[in-house]
Amino acid sequence: MTHGSKIRSVQRQARRFLFRLKAGNGELIASSESYTKAAALNGIDSVKNNAGSNVADLTGP
Numbered sequence: 001m002t003h004g005s006k007i008r009s010v011q012r013q014a015r016r017f018l019f020r021l022k023a024g025n026g027e028l029i030a031s032s033e034s035y036t037k038a039a040a041l042n043g044i045d046s047v048k049n050n051a052g053s054n055v056a057d058l059t060g061p
Contacts, residue, residue: 004054009044018032019032
């Protein structure tokens with residue numbers, strides 16, 4: 001995975017979220033299915049823990 005990767009949660013529908021992982025150059029690496037917010041945030045944590053490099057979480061508060 002490219003160093004400088006970024007991940008963000010995006011709300012797609014009422015109470016449904018997905019996350020997108022982008023490489024440091026902005027290329028989309030992965031996009032998740034639609035989840036509840038809690039499940040999407042858990043997915044982000046899983047990607048960050050298993051990525052093998054730093055992944056900046058750009059999800060807002």
